[in-house]
Amino acid sequence: xxxxxKMSNFIIAKKMKFKPQSHKQRYKYxxxxxxxxxxxxxRAINSIMSxxxxxxxxxxxxxxxxxxxxxxxxxxxxxxxxxxPFFLVxxxxxxxxxxxxNLFVCEKDMFYRFMNNGNxxxxxxxxxxxxxLIKKINRETExxxxxxxxxxxxDTDAPKTGxxxxxxxxxxxxxxxKSLLGFKCLTLLLSDGVSQLMLDFSLHGEEYKNVDRKQGxxxxxxxxxxxxxxxxxxxKERTDEYLMKKTDxxxxxxxxxxxxxxxxxxxxxxxxxxxxxxHIHCNLIGMIKIGKTRxxxxxxxxxxxxxIRKLHAKKLCKHSNTLRCTYCTIxxxxxxxxxxxxxxxxxxxxxxxxxxxxxLSLGFLQxxxxxxxxxxxxxxxxxxxxxxxxxxxxxxxxxxxxASFTLTMMQYNILxxxxxxxxxxxxxxxxxxxxxETLELSVPDKIWKLILDTIxxxxxxxxxxxxGLLSALISENPKSHQLSNIYKLAx
Numbered sequence: 001x002x003x004x005x006k007m008s009n010f011i012i013a014k015k016m017k018f019k020p021q022s023h024k025q026r027y028k029y030x031x032x033x034x035x036x037x038x039x040x041x042x043r044a045i046n047s048i049m050s051x052x053x054x055x056x057x058x059x060x061x062x063x064x065x066x067x068x069x070x071x072x073x074x075x076x077x078x079x080x081x082x083x084x085p086f087f088l089v090x091x092x093x094x095x096x097x098x099x100x101x102n103l104f105v106c107e108k109d110m111f112y113r114f115m116n117n118g119n120x121x122x123x124x125x126x127x128x129x130x131x132x133l134i135k136k137i138n139r140e141t142e143x144x145x146x147x148x149x150x151x152x153x154x155d156t157d158a159p160k161t162g163x164x165x166x167x168x169x170x171x172x173x174x175x176x177x178k179s180l181l182g183f184k185c186l187t188l189l190l191s192d193g194v195s196q197l198m199l200d201f202s203l204h205g206e207e208y209k210n211v212d213r214k215q216g217x218x219x220x221x222x223x224x225x226x227x228x229x230x231x232x233x234x235x236k237e238r239t240d241e242y243l244m245k246k247t248d249x250x251x252x253x254x255x256x257x258x259x260x261x262x263x264x265x266x267x268x269x270x271x272x273x274x275x276x277x278x279h280i281h282c283n284l285i286g287m288i289k290i291g292k293t294r295x296x297x298x299x300x301x302x303x304x305x306x307x308i309r310k311l312h313a314k315k316l317c318k319h320s321n322t323l324r325c326t327y328c329t330i331x332x333x334x335x336x337x338x339x340x341x342x343x344x345x346x347x348x349x350x351x352x353x354x355x356x357x358x359x360l361s362l363g364f365l366q367x368x369x370x371x372x373x374x375x376x377x378x379x380x381x382x383x384x385x386x387x388x389x390x391x392x393x394x395x396x397x398x399x400x401x402x403a404s405f406t407l408t409m410m411q412y413n414i415l416x417x418x419x420x421x422x423x424x425x426x427x428x429x430x431x432x433x434x435x436x437e438t439l440e441l442s443v444p445d446k447i448w449k450l451i452l453d454t455i456x457x458x459x460x461x462x463x464x465x466x467x468g469l470l471s472a473l474i475s476e477n478p479k480s481h482q483l484s485n486i487y488k489l490a491x
Contacts, residue, residue, distance in 0.1 A: 043422070043433070044418070044422075044430055044433040044434040045086065045434055047418045047421075047422050047430075048086055048414060048415075048418055048434065051133075051136075051414050051417050051418055052079070052082070052414065054132065054136055055129055055132050055133070056132065057075060057078070057125065057128060057129070059073065059074065059075050061121060061124055061125055061128060062074040062075060062078060062120055062125070070110060071106060071110075072104070072106065072110070074114065074120075076104075077110060077111065077114045078114070078125075080100065080104060080111075081111060081114070081115075081407050082407060082410055082411055082414070083100070084098075084100070085387070085388055085389070085411055085431075086411075086434050087100050088435060090389060091389065091392065091393075092108050092111045092112060092115075093108060095108045095111065096108060112395070112400075114403075115393075115395065115397075115399065115400040115403040115404065116395065116397045116399050116400050116403075117399060118228070118230055118233035118234060118235035118236075118399040119233050119234050119235075120234060120399075120403070121234045122234075122238075122402050122403060122406040123200060123237070123238075123406075125406065125410075126198075126199070126200065126406050126409060126410065127199070127200070129410055129413065130190075130197050130199055130255075130413065133197060133413055133414075133417050134190075134197070134255075136417065137192075137195070137417065137420065140421060141194075147192055147193035147194070148192070148193070148258040148259055148370055149190065149191070149192045149256065149257045149258050149259075150190070150191050150192070150193075150257060150258065150259045150260070150261050150370065150373050151188060151189070151190055151199070151255065151257040151259070151260050151261070151282075152188070152189045152190075152191060152196075152260075152261045152262075152373070152374050152376065152377050153186070153187070153188060153260070153261070153262045153263075153266055154186075154187050154189060154263075154374070154377040154381075155184055155185060155186045155187065155265075156184075156185050156187070156381055157171065157173045157175065157180065157182060157183075157184065157185070158182045158183040158184070158185045158203065158390075158391040158405075159180050159181065159182035159391070160181050160182040160183070160391075161181070162394065162396065163181065163217065163221050163224065163225065164224055164225055164226050164396050165225070165226065165395075165396045165398075165401070166225065166226045166227060166228060166396055166397060166398040166401075167183075167203075167205060167215075167239065167242055167398050168181060168182070168183070168205075168215070168217075168225065169181070169183075169205040169206065169214070169215025169216050169217060170182075170206070170208075170215060170216025170217065171183065171184050171205065171206050171216075172206065179216065182391075183203040183204060183205065183391075183401075184203070184204040184205070184206070185201055185202075185203055185204075185391070185405065186201060186202050186203075186204060187200070187201045187377070188200040188201070189376065189377050189380060190255065190257065191373050191376045193373060194420060195416045195417070195419060195420040196376045196377075196380055196416060197413045197416060198380065198409035198412055198413055199255060201405055201406075201409065202238065202241050203238070203242065203398075203401065203402065203405070204241070204242060204243065204244075205242050205243060207243060226396035226397070228397065228398070228399075230398075230399075233399075235398065235399045235402065238398070238402050239398060257282055258282055258283065259282065259283050259284070259285050259359070259370055260275055260282060260283070260284045260285070260286075261285050261286070261370070261371055261373060261374045262284070262285075262286040262287070263286065263287050263374075264286065264287040264288055264289045266286060267284075267286030267287060267288050267289075267356055269334070269335035270335075271284060271286070272284060272334060272335040272337055272339065272356075272358065273335050273336070273337075275358055276335075276337050276358060283357060283358045283359035284356070284357060284358045285355060285356070285357045285359070285362075285367060285370055285371050286355070286356050286357075287353065287354065287355060287356075287371075288304060288341070288354040288355065288356045289304070289354070290304045290305055290308075290351075290352055290353075290354055291303070291304065295307065295332035295333065295334050295339075295341065296332055296333035296334070297310075297330055297331075297332045297333075298330075298331075304341075304343070304352075304354050305352075307330060307332075307341065307343070308328065308343050308352055311328040311330060311343075312328070316328050316330075318364075320344075320364070320365065322365060323344070323365070323368060324346065325344045325345060325346045325350075326344065326345055326346075327342060327343060327344035327345075327364050328342075328343050328344075329341065329342050329343075329364055331360065334356070337358060338360065339356050339357065339358055339360075340356070340357050340358075340359070340360050340362065340367075341354060341355070341356055342354065342355040342356075342357070342364050342367055342368070343355075344364070344368070355367055355368070355371060380412065383412065383415075383426075383427040383428065383431075384408050384409070384412050386428075387427065387428060387431045388408045388411050388412060389408070390405065390408045391404075391405065391408075392404075393405075412427070415427050415430050415431065418430055
């Protein structure tokens with residue numbers, strides 16, 4: 001199709017207030033086209049699109065293929081939600097003012113309805129994406145990569161401001177040592193030392209001893225809280241686990257890992273039994289409290305402090321120049337299993353810290369370095385909160401909160417996969433480049449629309465042929481031709 005005919009179709013569509021291509025055609029072109037984004041000038045966006053091309057989500061995983069009276073399929077809506085932060089759309093409410101709306105004309109209510117839908121199996125969607133990303137990583141990773149694969153359990157605060165949000169309550173923050181309004185977000189993260197993927201999460205609340213203050217809220221606050229019946233919906237699983245502890249979600253989903261890394265809160269007999277009972281071999285590495293828990297050693301049934309004193313008295317403590325710390329190690333029985341205990345401290349007046357592992361072959365240095373991979377979760381949450389607005393959803397629907405957290409983790413996993421195979425030093429570096437490229441694309445887009453509007457105005461004033469004017473403008477001016485190519489999605 002020549003430029004004159006293209007522009008003719010666009011101008012006619014402009015007058016009739018609709019786009020010439022079908023939404024399905026434009027969506028497919030947008031996702032799969034390699035021509036729209038130049039590999040040289042728009043590397044970051046192109047890389048993101050390439051990763052998304054390899055993710056196959058079946059419409060059945062989203063419930064119905066298409067909502068009644070909706071222009072887009074559920075899969076298209078999901079993809080647009082995933083793409084939003086990469087096109088400078090901070091949240092759904094900003095969609096109307098974004099460049100994406102110029103390509104996919106719809107109202108923001110479409111996205112709200114989708115996220116509020118309690119029948120979407122968000123956990124299954126996240127795992128489906130992760131399995132495909134893991135296959136891609138394994139297929140394209142060099143065989144000499146020998147770092148262990150670790151599953152990391154991590155919890156963080158998800159503060160909120162609105163008391164009307166469904167299931168909202170007060171939680172105790174171990175960071176600020178204060179009570180705050182929000183959720184506890186328990187996360188499963190998979191890391192191989194090079195990149196990490198967010199596997200799963202659950203939102204939790206805390207029961208208060210005072211029965212009159214359910215989840216720390218007054219009766220008036222409880223009465224004003226939004227409530228919805230979720231019987232028979234997929235979201236029911238997530239509401240049921242609100243006051244439950246999650247332990248083995250990733251294990252049941254067939255995710256393979258070498259070590260489970262946990263903090264002292266989770267290093268208990270239940271976790272040790274869980275790991276040792278698995279058919280697929282893996283081990284636990286967790287921090288332990290220097291408290292009252294007793295371990296059966298060759299010196300008797302001792303607490304961590306008593307073990308340290310015994311080892312120190314027998315001069316079994318060593319010094320590591322690499323880590324600049326004093327350490328000691330001992331085998332012990334715990335929860336019916338033989339485990340290895342490591343204790344270390346920095347300086348003479350430093351406090352002792354303890355590590356427990358079910359892997360008896362690990363040395364202190366290797367165990368320490370493996371456990372330090374938990375730092376990946378701190379970095380991941382910093383990126384998701386700072387770049388992808390994790391936990392910033394303001395909907396009162398618990399379904400929308402689950403949707404928002406899942407979408408953020410999908411976006412983060414895509415960025416992590418891009419970072420692994422492209423020469424980016426950090427997730428922030430990718431995001432900054434994507435933002436810059438999107439801004440570069442949006443500027444000529446707006447200029448081109450302004451030119452088209454001007455041509456239409458001239459047509460009405462002088463009764464000229466708009467298609468002829470536009471064709472002449474493009475043929476005589478190379479810059480105009482370049483602008484038309486950038487805006488080809490709408491023409």
